[in-house]
Amino acid sequence: MTAIAFVDLETTGATAASDRITEIGIVEVDADGSVREWQQLVNPGRRIAPFVERLTGISNAMVASAPPFADVADEVRRRLQGRLFVAHNASFDYGFLKSEFRQLGIDFRAPVLCTVKLSRALYPEFKRHSLDALIERHGLHASGRHRALADARLIHQFWQKIHDDRSADEIASALAELNPYSSLPPHIDAEIVDALPDTPGVYLLYGSRNDQDDLPLYVGKAKNIRGRILALFSGKQRSPRERALVQQTRRIDWIQTAGEIGTRLRETALVKQLRPTQNGPLRDDEEVCTWTFINAGDGWLRPQLSLVRNLGVGTGKACYGLFSNARQAKEFLRNLVETNQLCDILSGLEHAPAGQACPGHAAGRCKGACVGKETLASHSARLVGALVALKLPSWPFPGPAVIHEGDEIHVIDGWRYLGTVRSTGEIDALLAAGRPPFDHSTYTILNKHLRLMKPLRQGQP
DSSP, X not given: OOOEEEEEEEESSSOTTTOOEEEEEEEEEOTTSOEEEEEEEOBXXXXXXXXXXXXXXXXXXXXXXXXXXXXXXXXXXXXXXXXEEEETTHHHHHHHHHHHHHTTTOOXXXXXXXXXXXXXXXXXXXXXXXXXXXXXXXXXXXXXXXXXXXXXXXXXXXXXXXXXXXXXXXXXXXXXXXXXXXXXXXXXXXXXXXXXXXXXXXXXXXXXXXXEEEEEEEEEEESSHHHHHHHHTSSOOSSHHHHHHHHHEEEEEEEEOSSHHHHHHXXXXXXXXXXXXXXXXXXXXXXXXXXXXXXXXXXXXEEEEEXXXXXXXXSSSXXXXXXXXXXXXXXXXXXXXXXXXXXXXXXXXXXXOTTOOOHHHHTTOSOSXXXXXXXXXXXXXXXXXXXXXXXXXXXXXXXXXXXXXXXXXXXXETTEEXXXXXXXXXXXHHHHTOXXXXXXXXXXXXXXXXXXXXXXXXXXX
8 A cells, every 4th residue: 555645735825826825734644554643733924814714714813823834844744755645636735835845945746646536537427526525425524624634534534435435446547547657658767757847848758769879759848847748658649659759768858948938949949959750850941041132223123032041031131931942932932923913034033135025924914024014113112012921020139139038038149049048147158159050940939029029238138
């Protein structure tokens, strides 16, 4: 039998980030079946709202002389150490404890089991699985409802009840479904579950193939790294590709980020850097090109195809569209010319002596700029007007820029992502390393968040 801690907390409110714990109740059950109980009032350091006082029966006067959480933190950790953390709506109680420990600089982690989810798994025929519903349905003995130890005892009673109602195999199956440790394949260290952060970030899966160890298999992004990894290894992979990825994975790594922007920027950079085998083919940015214009005189703006890596998008010259290669760009321009009755020759699609009609004029789809029926300036204006929707925004700063996201600073220069730091003192090192090549995906991410960019002056945001 696994050592278990049945836990319930009373709090000043429902939000772990702003509310605090007022009472802790723990029922400890050892592997040999012996049981111990512990209850402790906690001074939350703030007023308890009247409606919470009425619900729990815990008043401001009761907690006034109680110790703050910092004074009982070691005792709580000792009682939970090495035990399965069982609570009703466990994300609430576990989240509050993690928040309290985090404020003390402690990264508290434990394997967690939610009895709401366990009840749903074992009694799917019922719709309600609140603690009050379990009391009524299973005849649990409730005394002092909404006090921490009383509710922890109810959770313990429910645990005992399921062992009377359901077979050992049914319970084991439900626990295996809900227990994240059981979802990991044997070649992955199960202790990683305790280390996985429940924050945004990038995760990296490594494997081995053809005698090559630590081979990058996949780089992915997640709003919650822990949730994404456990879901991936849950045994419910949705595709053969995901199942194969799980079987090949031998090591898991991750990078925590402050939010979506940093997550996407790092994911894109790591895919380019590591070239993981399961991320699919990379876009070849060596061939990415854009349309620019050359002033050929007499009002004629002649289109010119430029490789983005040579040009530097947004660094002064007007650019129209991003195309994977020259063939795609020319095909787009040809369709644009035909649709807008433009000239094949003046648009650069055909070459012919001055004054000669283009093929489009002969076919009746050119207004005749090639033979003087339309001025060069008018033709150029119509061509630029047809392309204007594709005009790329110019880099709006005289030098590098930054985006602040949480406690992170993303450093950008000319649409190139230089890196992320957490203090201004680290920026100079990124600038000294130089700009990486243009990356289409990075440009798309940064363009979406242009309004958040601020200019960098003398190495300071």
